[in-house]
Amino acid sequence: MKHLTEEEMIEHAYGESDNIVAVERHFASCPQCAEGFADLEHDLTGVSRLNAPPRDAHYGERVWGSIAPSLPLYAHQKQRFAWFSMNAGWAKGLGYAAACALLMAGAFYAGRQWEHSKRPSMAQVEHKNPPVKQPVVVVVLDEHLDRSERFLVQLKHADVDLSEMAQPMRDEARSLLAANKVCQQKAAKSDDPELNTALEHLDTLLAQAANSPGGLNTQSISKLQQEMNSDGLLFEVRVLRSRIDDHKKDGSNTAKGGTI
Amino acid sequence: MVRMDRNDHETIQAVLSGDKEAYGALVVRHSHSLFRVAFRITGNEADADDVVQEAFLRGYRKLEGFESRANFGTWIYRIAVHCALDKVKHRRGGETSRVGDANDPELDQLQVADRSAGPERILLSGEIGSMQETALHGLTATERTAFILRHMEDRTTVEIGAALGIEPNAAKQAVFRAVQKLRRRLAPLRVAT
Numbered sequence: 253m254k255h256l257t258e259e260e261m262i263e264h265a266y267g268e269s270d271n272i273v274a275v276e277r278h279f280a281s282c283p284q285c286a287e288g289f290a291d292l293e294h295d296l297t298g299v300s301r302l303n304a305p306p307r308d309a310h311y312g313e314r315v316w317g318s319i320a321p322s323l324p325l326y327a328h329q330k331q332r333f334a335w336f337s338m339n340a341g342w343a344k345g346l347g348y349a350a351a352c353a354l355l356m357a358g359a360f361y362a363g364r365q366w367e368h369s370k371r372p373s374m375a376q377v378e379h380k381n382p383p384v385k386q387p388v389v390v391v392v393l394d395e396h397l398d399r400s401e402r403f404l405v406q407l408k409h410a411d412v413d414l415s416e417m418a419q420p421m422r423d424e425a426r427s428l429l430a431a432n433k434v435c436q437q438k439a440a441k442s443d444d445p446e447l448n449t450a451l452e453h454l455d456t457l458l459a460q461a462a463n464s465p466g467g468l469n470t471q472s473i474s475k476l477q478q479e480m481n482s483d484g485l486l487f488e489v490r491v492l493r494s495r496i497d498d499h500k501k502d503g504s505n506t507a508k509g510g511t512i
Numbered sequence: 513m514v515r516m517d518r519n520d521h522e523t524i525q526a527v528l529s530g531d532k533e534a535y536g537a538l539v540v541r542h543s544h545s546l547f548r549v550a551f552r553i554t555g556n557e558a559d560a561d562d563v564v565q566e567a568f569l570r571g572y573r574k575l576e577g578f579e580s581r582a583n584f585g586t587w588i589y590r591i592a593v594h595c596a597l598d599k600v601k602h603r604r605g606g607e608t609s610r611v612g613d614a615n616d617p618e619l620d621q622l623q624v625a626d627r628s629a630g631p632e633r634i635l636l637s638g639e640i641g642s643m644q645e646t647a648l649h650g651l652t653a654t655e656r657t658a659f660i661l662r663h664m665e666d667r668t669t670v671e672i673g674a675a676l677g678i679e680p681n682a683a684k685q686a687v688f689r690a691v692q693k694l695r696r697r698l699a700p701l702r703v704a705t
């Protein structure tokens with residue numbers, strides 16, 4: 253047997269060697285490899301296993317308590333994931349938000365439609381329901397939430413380099429506030445409390461950020477972080493975003509269990 | 513009150529039949545192992561808590577696609593690894609990577625170079641834990657995660673590949689590269705101790 257490569261030694265150290273007996277036999281007859289392997293084992297032993305800080309016996313219940321309110325019942329699952337249907341649940345709420353996002357994307361969408369109208373009639377016959385509609389809506393809504401998420405993340409870490417960030421952050425808050433208002437009006441007609449709550453929370457926070465007297469400063473940022481619970485809002489926005497991600501994936505990929 | 517007298521598969525059936533509260537039992541049963549792996553990957557308690565919540569949220573919404581033959585613990589664990597890796601990539605590069613980008617080699621290149629302090633700085637930091645942490649930061653997010661799953665979570669390369677959404681051989685290579693880089697980076701310590 254030839255000398256072992258470092259890769260073969262690593263494989264062996266983790267018990268995944270193809271031929272454990274042959275490797276062991278080689279070590280017995282080759283001091284060079286045996287020494288190299290001992291060094292490797294020493295190094296690996298030196299890398300600690302990063303023990304996680306303890307979580308008490310009620311940790312799982314607290315996790316459950318924090319996510320349970322945002323989970324819908326499964327009995328109406330089929331309806332909920334029918335995004336553009338008028339059924340109850342979050343799909344309806346997101347449908348409204350998507351519709352308001354569509355307004356924001358009006359010019360872009362109109363352009364696409366105009367292009368459609370210029371296409372040869374055969375194409376129109378073949379595409380009675382142009383698939384372009386849905387992606388545009390989903391992408392734009394996703395962008396609004398994505399921007400909101402990035403703004404909140406920025407806010408979370410806003411105690412550094414404040415002087416440079418204060419102005420752009422306030423501008424972004426104003427821009428987001430306008431977009432959010434449109435979404436809010438539409439979502440108000442839905443019966444999705446979660447979406448409405450998140451947008452309302454976002455509205456209050458953005459308004460405060462956009463109109464802080466004297467611009468954003470350490471004090472106003474700290475107020476947004478603590479009194480307005482910007483971290484909690486960040487989580488709400490992420491929940492909404494992950495639904496969109498799931499929806500996009502479900503649309504393009506119907507992967508079954510055992511995989512993700 | 514979370515009901516714990518059913519096994520995972522019975523619980524999942526109950527959830528899918530409209531008993532939302534039943535999901536609480538799955539959360540209680542698996543939250544500790546998810547927190548542990550999330551903490552190891554993110555290296556941060558608050559991020560790990562976020563990951564646990566996100567993983568169970570995603571798991572809930574994907575539950576209909578969960579195959580009854582599969583093991584829920586393994587399945588939700590993989591989701592948590594995805595969420596944690598996503599968070600690390602997000603945090604490191606500031607890029608807007610999502611879970612689907614888990615095996616995007618280009619994003620791996622986005623690691624922040626100045627995170628990987630030189631050996632001198634490692635020695636000067638004077639604390640084994642932080643030296644190791646610094647050395648781990650020198651790895652790409654995928655290498656780091658693959659190594660953590662192999663070295664700390666005792667997962668096989670096949671399991672690591674499945675968790676990261678890459679081929680087992682790619683997972684094996686990621687572990688190799690991680691070990692090689694760590695050894696180079698931690699070599700000065702071996703001499704010093």
Ligand SMILES: [Zn+2]
Pocket residue numbers: 254255256278282284285286
């Ligand atoms: Zn040899």
